[in-house]
């Protein structure tokens with residue numbers, strides 16, 4: 001029974017970097033890991049994929065021969081993969097036999113999730129027909145927290161992806177370490193992670209004619225998200241070991257790897273699965289992140305300016 005993660009999220013949200021970082025962490029703690037690149041637009045990979053969709057279909061060739069743009073080409077490649085799932089099954093077989101934890105790096109274009117069924121069919125085949133136990137790890141760039149309207153869009157996108165995929169799901173605010181660059185947040189980090197009391201978010205939206213006109217709509221969307229009670233985020237900065245550990249621990253619980261290990265149905269003893277996951281309290285971790293990445297000035301010059309001293 002193979003375990004692993006589907007890594008999803010909009011373009012640029014950090015999926016490939018996460019696949020690379022997570023695989024390094026897994027290898028470090030002694031778990032076998034494989035990366036399956038299913039994004040044909042991924043040309044400069046920081047990792048060496050164990051399976052690469054480019055070996056099946058090449059996006060550039062598709063664009064040239066079919067006279068398609070990048071998005072049309074991507075949809076074509078996904079259709080092609082859907083029709084050639086036996087290729088993927090054969091490529092996965094040795095990894096499965098070797099007991100590898102599978103990280104699937106997926107394309108980020110939202111239309112693949114929202115408007116076409118090909119990726120959903122691919123995911124369904126892997127999880128339902130081939131019985132892979134996979135958690136969807138959905139990354140969104142944390143800079144969306146710096147603007148209430150953008151954060152509401154991010155909530156809608158995360159929620160609809162969750163409902164569309166019907167998989168165990170973790171929502172991640174990625175690149176937390178870069179948030180400071182985009183200015184001060186209106187609220188502490190836990191506000192964005194817990195996704196509660198969103199009425200306060202709507203209040204920060206300003207008084208432009210556009211905002212005034214659509215305030216009720218924003219309010220209704222926020223109420224919908226809160227009423228469903230399905231959405232929350234965990235923070236990630238890929239170089240932060242604690243954060244990577246935390247996401248892995250949640251993914252292992254969501255896909256059942258922890259319970260399989262406890263029941264003796266895993267090549268890894270529970271100590272390795274539990275022992276490698278984050279053991280502390282989430283609230284302490286949030287405060288630590290708040291202090292480390294959001295409150296604390298990033299460098300000595302910023303610190304001096306914040307303390308009212310002229311930079312040296």
Ligand SMILES: Nc1nc2c(ncn2[C@@H]2O[C@H](COP(=O)(O)OP(=O)(O)OP(=O)(O)O)[C@@H](O)[C@H]2O)c(=O)[nH]1
Pocket residue numbers: 009010011012013014015016017018039042107108174175176177178236237238239
């Ligand atoms: N500082 C910082 N940079 C990050 C982090 N995660 C990703 N990045 C950077 O964000 C940029 C985009 O990351 P990618 O991993 O290529 O994002 P992606 O989602 O795979 O992008 P597409 O392949 O276009 O869909 C790269 O420059 C990464 O180095 C992080 O946690 N911290």
